Amino acid sequence: MVHALALTDYEGAPLLISASDGAIRSWRLDGKPGPLALERAHEGWIYALALTEYEGAPLLISAGQAGAIRSWRLDGRPGPLALERAHEGAIDALALTEYEGAPLLISADEEGVILAHRIRPSRQEDMAS
Numbered sequence: 001m002v003h004a005l006a007l008t009d010y011e012g013a014p015l016l017i018s019a020s021d022g023a024i025r026s027w028r029l030d031g032k033p034g035p036l037a038l039e040r041a042h043e044g045w046i047y048a049l050a051l052t053e054y055e056g057a058p059l060l061i062s063a064g065q066a067g068a069i070r071s072w073r074l075d076g077r078p079g080p081l082a083l084e085r086a087h088e089g090a091i092d093a094l095a096l097t098e099y100e101g102a103p104l105l106i107s108a109d110e111e112g113v114i115l116a117h118r119i120r121p122s123r124q125e126d127m128a129s
Contacts, residue, residue: 017036019047019062024062052096052105065090087109
């Protein structure tokens, strides 16, 4: 069962990214496998994906059942954001914007708690909850 989808341009072609039972997978729309295949990206189900540009390349943000938020470069390397207990419960939604020249991630959980997280080079910082 797929709970989250994201679509981005990668190497000049559309790339579909899906998340389900702790795994993140990618496919090119021409049927070729994509570069991202993370079988154990999260503990439990992944409920939300979001994409932004970071240091000139696409960055995938994932969140789910265990309340963790993680980020991934499309080559599978971890990204700059890793919050193991971002929320007490499952994270159901992610949204991204830019704030003060850097990506700003908004997360929402099943209890209605909404948090903001700045994504900055070599550090991460939570904002007011």
